[in-house]
Amino acid sequence: MPGRRFAAIAVAFAVSLVFLAVVLVGIDLPAVIAHAGRADALMLLAGVPLKGASFVFMAARTRVMLRPVRALSWTDALRSTMLGFVGNNLLPLRGGDLLRIGWLARDGATASSCAAAVGTERLIDLLTLVLLFLATLSLGVVEVERTGTLVVWVVGSFGLMVGAIAAARHPQRVNALVARALTPAGPRAVALVAPRVARFLDGLAALRSARAIASAFGLAVGIVGTWWLGIALWLQAFDAGLAWYAPSVVLAFSTFGQMLPSAPGAIGTYHYFVTISLVLLGLSQDHATSIAIVGHALSVVPWTVLGLAWLGLDALRPTRA
Numbered sequence: 001m002p003g004r005r006f007a008a009i010a011v012a013f014a015v016s017l018v019f020l021a022v023v024l025v026g027i028d029l030p031a032v033i034a035h036a037g038r039a040d041a042l043m044l045l046a047g048v049p050l051k052g053a054s055f056v057f058m059a060a061r062t063r064v065m066l067r068p069v070r071a072l073s074w075t076d077a078l079r080s081t082m083l084g085f086v087g088n089n090l091l092p093l094r095g096g097d098l099l100r101i102g103w104l105a106r107d108g109a110t111a112s113s114c115a116a117a118v119g120t121e122r123l124i125d126l127l128t129l130v131l132l133f134l135a136t137l138s139l140g141v142v143e144v145e146r147t148g149t150l151v152v153w154v155v156g157s158f159g160l161m162v163g164a165i166a167a168a169r170h171p172q173r174v175n176a177l178v179a180r181a182l183t184p185a186g187p188r189a190v191a192l193v194a195p196r197v198a199r200f201l202d203g204l205a206a207l208r209s210a211r212a213i214a215s216a217f218g219l220a221v222g223i224v225g226t227w228w229l230g231i232a233l234w235l236q237a238f239d240a241g242l243a244w245y246a247p248s249v250v251l252a253f254s255t256f257g258q259m260l261p262s263a264p265g266a267i268g269t270y271h272y273f274v275t276i277s278l279v280l281l282g283l284s285q286d287h288a289t290s291i292a293i294v295g296h297a298l299s300v301v302p303w304t305v306l307g308l309a310w311l312g313l314d315a316l317r318p319t320r321a
Helices: 002-024 029-038 041-066 074-090 095-104 111-138 148-169 171-185 187-202 210-237 246-258 269-280 285-316
Strands: none
Touching (some): 002 285, 041 074, 041 210, 041 285, 074 095, 074 285, 111 148, 111 187, 111 210, 111 246, 148 171, 171 187, 210 285, 246 269
8 A cells, every 4th residue: 555655646746747847848937037027916916815715615615515414613614625725735646635534524424425525526616617618618719629538528527416416315226236236245345335335425415405506506606706816817917918718718727737646736737737728828838837837826825824824723722522
């Protein structure tokens, strides 16, 4: 296991280095720095509170998704959100999500059920971004080739969501199918896997409620909306002169980049996909690279520092019985 973990981390860093090298090779570094120096600092800083607003939306959605298995206070929901964000920016392979699941798995909630809830949150974000991107394409204002990757992305996200809702509403059938599939492996395999599957399905329980699904997607619109506005501010601060739909394209590309294994903070993969999206929209590579580097730093560094301070101070307080 340690060897496999080390290999996975090594692959993540290698992927990040490759994408970062692709971004940086061939650029005019003085031009990149010059673009950053001409950016409107106040407008860039205005995007920092927007990132904080997205955490509030995320915390509210976590309360909705985990309500069937654990009642979370606003403080605990926000703390779990910050733990995931800070962890993802300090650990490779989105290790913050694992930290967050471990932290949530208490007071009667299991790691399997919390993993299901957190995974569903990610899926809802992905589906919301897919819908935003499809809406942008339907307007005919941006041309993107209908590749196999795009089809898999669209069909896969919708299919996973439908499957999750179906599994949440028919857990007995899923448990029965799992037990039947594991029967040839023997009773020990059934006893080992079946309870974990049942606990995982418990984490999907919020999807049994149409009201909870509507709330989760409504909050996802708030989350994606803050991301969209943040990118719009970056583009305005850098005087990019792009059309109003540009943030939608950047969001779609950057989300795909963050799904790949990478170093902490999606370094390299994030920069590559943001840069390539802006180049496709008409910016020079130097201009696009400058936006990607500065925008990423402002979306990651301030809240990682603030999150560390808050989580660190909280850890020093006496724990309750």
